[in-house]
Amino acid sequence: MVRRRTFVKQAALAAGAAALARPERLEAASTPAPIGIQIGAVSFVDEGTAKVIEGVQEMGGVNTLFVATFTYGRGIAGRQPRGSPLPDHGAQAYDDDFRGGNFTTPHPELYRKTSIAPEKAPDHAGYDVLADVIPAAHGRRMKVIAWFEDVFRRDVPGLDQALELDVHGKPGSRLCFRNPNTRQFWLALVEDHLRSYGELDGLMWGSERQGPLNDALGASHGEGARPSTAACFCPHCLEAARGQGIDAERARQGFLALERWIGGMKDGRKPTDGAFVTFWRILVEQPEVLSWERLWNEGLRETYRAMYEKAHALAPDKPMGWHVWHTNSFAPFYRAEQDYAAFGKYSDFLKVVLYNNCGGPRLARYVRNVSSTLFADLTPEETLRFVYRVQQYPNEKPLDRIAQEGLSADYVRRETARAVAGAAAGLKIWPGIDIDIPTGANEKKTQPDDVYQAVKAAFEAGAHGVILSRKYSEMRLENLRAAGRAVRELGVA
Numbered sequence: 265m266v267r268r269r270t271f272v273k274q275a276a277l278a279a280g281a282a283a284l285a286r287p288e289r290l291e292a293a294s295t296p297a298p299i300g301i302q303i304g305a306v307s308f309v310d311e312g313t314a315k316v317i318e319g320v321q322e323m324g325g326v327n328t329l330f331v332a333t334f335t336y337g338r339g340i341a342g343r344q345p346r347g348s349p350l351p352d353h354g355a356q357a358y359d360d361d362f363r364g365g366n367f368t369t370p371h372p373e374l375y376r377k378t379s380i381a382p383e384k385a386p387d388h389a390g391y392d393v394l395a396d397v398i399p400a401a402h403g404r405r406m407k408v409i410a411w412f413e414d415v416f417r418r419d420v421p422g423l424d425q426a427l428e429l430d431v432h433g434k435p436g437s438r439l440c441f442r443n444p445n446t447r448q449f450w451l452a453l454v455e456d457h458l459r460s461y462g463e464l465d466g467l468m469w470g471s472e473r474q475g476p477l478n479d480a481l482g483a484s485h486g487e488g489a490r491p492s493t494a495a496c497f498c499p500h501c502l503e504a505a506r507g508q509g510i511d512a513e514r515a516r517q518g519f520l521a522l523e524r525w526i527g528g529m530k531d532g533r534k535p536t537d538g539a540f541v542t543f544w545r546i547l548v549e550q551p552e553v554l555s556w557e558r559l560w561n562e563g564l565r566e567t568y569r570a571m572y573e574k575a576h577a578l579a580p581d582k583p584m585g586w587h588v589w590h591t592n593s594f595a596p597f598y599r600a601e602q603d604y605a606a607f608g609k610y611s612d613f614l615k616v617v618l619y620n621n622c623g624g625p626r627l628a629r630y631v632r633n634v635s636s637t638l639f640a641d642l643t644p645e646e647t648l649r650f651v652y653r654v655q656q657y658p659n660e661k662p663l664d665r666i667a668q669e670g671l672s673a674d675y676v677r678r679e680t681a682r683a684v685a686g687a688a689a690g691l692k693i694w695p696g697i698d699i700d701i702p703t704g705a706n707e708k709k710t711q712p713d714d715v716y717q718a719v720k721a722a723f724e725a726g727a728h729g730v731i732l733s734r735k736y737s738e739m740r741l742e743n744l745r746a747a748g749r750a751v752r753e754l755g756v757a
């Protein structure tokens with residue numbers, strides 16, 4: 265009895281301390297668990313707003329719409345890309361002419377401090393997804409969170425004045441987080457969303473990118489090794505390095521050494537001392553390579569912080585959080601840079617991507633990528649076993665099966681528990697659950713039981729909500745219904 269009272273008292277003190285630090289979180293704690301779904305403008309246009317909202321609510325137990333408001337990518341907007349079958353709802357045609365941009369109504373006066381043009385997406389002329397969806401969703405007691413991501417096209421006007429510069433001094437394809445045009449674009453978009461749509465319930469942003477060392481190594485499930493485009497060496501980043509006493513020239517020499525090391529192995533010249541020892545020698549000789557990786561991550565974290573502060577200055581009670589890229593599940597290098605405790609300083613929630621179906625083929629691709637660089641001394645199967653050990657997945661399948669069979673619900677459970685345990689008090693963890701994310705011809709396809717088990721695993725491990733991903737326009741309805749069955753059985757819907 266005494267012990268229990270002591271525990272309750274300590275818990276109350278801890279909660280009190282958290283409340284003093286973050287008063288806006290008290291209210292959030294009493295709201296129901298978000299059962300979210302990511303959804304793009306095309307679904308409302310193709311199928312009818314009321315019908316879609318009622319459908320996802322009834323089938324999936326969904327109570328929060330994560331509406332894609334800004335992207336030039338096919339991942340969260342547009343219909344199913346060609347190459348994958350169209351689902352059993354929506355227009356039965358591919359939208360090959362997709363362009364993307366801002367799916368709301370951008371207000372140009374807010375973007376005066378950035379060179380990047382606030383383009384309205386031409387895909388649905390005259391249609392403003394938030395103006396349409398917010399009243400319809402609120403009418404059914406559903407919340408709407410604006411969901412936007414760091415994905416551009418090279419032909420966006422003004423983008424050329426915000427690009428990273430690579431190790432050879434050439435403009436890259438992505439935006440430098442320290443470039444004022446980039447920073448001001450994101451801040452303007454946050455302001456535009458919150459000022460123009462006063463009834464909006466929150467914001468989520470995602471950037472699926474990593475630093476120059478990880479990029480050079482190809483340490484993700486995406487593109488392979490890209491040492492020649494390691495970035496950023498723009499004047500803003502060089503100035504930041506000077507401020508921290510980091511020798512940019514030594515960093516550059518280190519990245520050039522990485523390029524020679526990877527290029528040699530690609531041409532079949534394995535170093536006499538082996539791949540790993542040679543890599544480590546580069547790091548020891550030019551530790552500035554690691555400093556440059558850290559510097560890049562600081563640029564991203566400063567962006568998170570600035571967007572969070574802007575959002576809370578305008579709307580203190582509305583949650584702002586981040587989509588955490590799937591590479592977090594595969595690469596210990598990227599994982600080390602996603603410190604859940606540190607996120608608590610500038611986040612109300614995290615959508616930790618825990619897609620276990622497409623996770624199988626994606627993990628196989630990660631293993632293939634690093635097997636040609638850092639782990640070239642090992643067989644791919646040995647590299648996968650190393651991944652399972654250091655990422656702490658004891659119950660997953662061998663390499664010849666994961667692409668076809670995916671990862672397990674146990675992976676979802678373990679990664680949810682790790683995020684909940686690592687997060688600062690008050691930081692909500694809303695795992696991303698995958699439904700019909702496209703995979704290759706002979707690769708794992710989502711089945712209803714996969715969704716049911718993954719949703720259950722997430723909540724059993726302490727998730728504060730879930731986000732069905734990555735877009736309604738590619739989901740089959742029997743899989744969505746399986747999510748609904750799980751949340752109703754759990755009593756969280």
Ligand SMILES: [Zn+2]
Binds near residue numbers: 441
């Ligand atoms: Zn830069």
